[in-house]
Amino acid sequence: MTQAPEIPEATRRRHDREIVALAVPAFGALVAEPLFVMADSAIVGHLGTAQLAGLGVASALLTTAVSVFVFLAYATTAAVARRVGAGDRPGAIRQGMDGIWLALLLGIAVIAVVLPLAPAIVDLFGASTTAAPYATAYLRISSLGIPAMLMVLAATGVLRGLQDTRTPLYVAVGGFIANAALNVGLVYGAGLGIAGSAWGTVIAQCAMATIYLTVVVRGARRHGASLRPDAAGIRASAQAGVPLLVRTLSLRAILMIATAVAARLGDADIAAHQITLSLWSLLAFALDAIAIAGQAIIGRYLGAADTKGARAACRRMVQWGIATGVVLGLLVVAARPLFLPLFTSDPVVKDAALPALLMVALSQPICGIVFVLDGVLMGAGDGPYLAGAMLVTLAVFVPAALLVPALGGGLTALWAAMTLMMTVRMATLWWRSRSGRWLVTGATR
Secondary structure, three states: OOOOOOOOHHHHHHHHHHHHHHHHHHHHHHHHHHHHHHHHHHHHOOOOHHHHHHHHHHHHHHHHHHHHOOHHHHHHHHHHHHHHHOOOHHHHHHHHHHHHHHHHHHHHHHHHHHHHHHHHHHHHOOOOOOOHHHHHHHHHHHHOOHHHHHHHHHHHHHHHHOOOOHHHHHHHHHHHHHHHHHHHHHHHHOOOOHHHHHHHHHHHHHHHHHHHHHHHHHHHHHHOOOOOOOHHHHHHHHHHHHHHHHHHHHHHHHHHHHHHHHHHHOHHHHHHHHHHHHHHHHHHHHHHHHHHHHHHHHHHHHHOOOHHHHHHHHHHHHHHHHHHHHHHHHHHHHHHHHHHHHOOOOHHHHHHHHHHHHHHHHHHHHHHHHHHHHHHHHHOOOHHHHHHHHHHHHHHHHHHHHHHHHOOOOHHHHHHHHHHHHHHHHHHHHHHHHHOOOOOOOOOO
16 A cells, blocks of 8 residues: 555544445345355255256356346446546436446347357357257347346446445345246246246346446436437446456456366365365455445545545555455364365365365455555556556466476365466565555546
């Protein structure tokens, strides 16, 4: 971080209230998202193994496709928060509408690709001959909901930028309940099978998008903001999202490479890796909630030209990240014997996972700093630096990961490489935060 004097107690308390008010609902919304897939899996699983396998392939493809566009939430949050800080709420909502229009256009483009190419995409990902028809059917139907999914991302960014994380929580929880009810009714009540699960998800996502749009439109009318698409604004939103897209793709590449390396280590290691990665991802939700608070808070301070407040907020959030990381690490150490039996009874898999989970525990304070500073720099609109730093991290991780099987290392060595990756990210983000170059003020960056 940039050098700053000790934060007064009253300022710390104010920052703590802001962080908690934004981070806690954000965490709830983040946790609700993967429950969609879990609910679909639980319902479709009773149809048969082939249907569940088909769902597994299709949902993995959909999750990847949507996660690539997560910049719609991140970039919109930062842009809207800046406008809010500058006292331009109509401009903030107008900026958010540009992000929503961009999401709609991208969603239509994805449908145009997925609908005709669904069988080829499913085949490319190695679905069996029995699972492929179910995967294709689910993918084609669910792709119709991608525009709604992307609009939900952008609208979530709008509300976060407006310092509102409660509404996304309520919508996410309501969407999960609706999705589960629709799936049961359409899969079994209407007898539509796996197609019913896909249609239930589409309907739930469209309903969520409708609710978000209703909230945003009401705000636009209240503040006199235009709802019409603006080519220049949409183009600016896309340009702001490109660096974050590069960052996201680099991170996805790291996770895919790690999984590929684990697969080369043997069946027990890949099984243990999936267990470890699932826990790592769950812990990331808690840390990402603080990062989301950072995006909204930092954007607002910089929009208000309050660099002192931005520095102090950054410093306090880093303290939160470290403390949360320490707590999560201790919980992982304590819960390892209880966590593993939930996933496997194979002693070989357990033996492989135990030391890997210890690496995950030790890395949590580092992860806390990384997630927080990532959110701070996103809130500052420092996307180009984040993209470059992530490419550097990828360049360091790839040889380290590939050396694991070459040198006869096991899963623990692979997760040591993952810890190295997070350490490199921490170093690059910490250096940037100390430089102060991210402290660019104004309604736009």
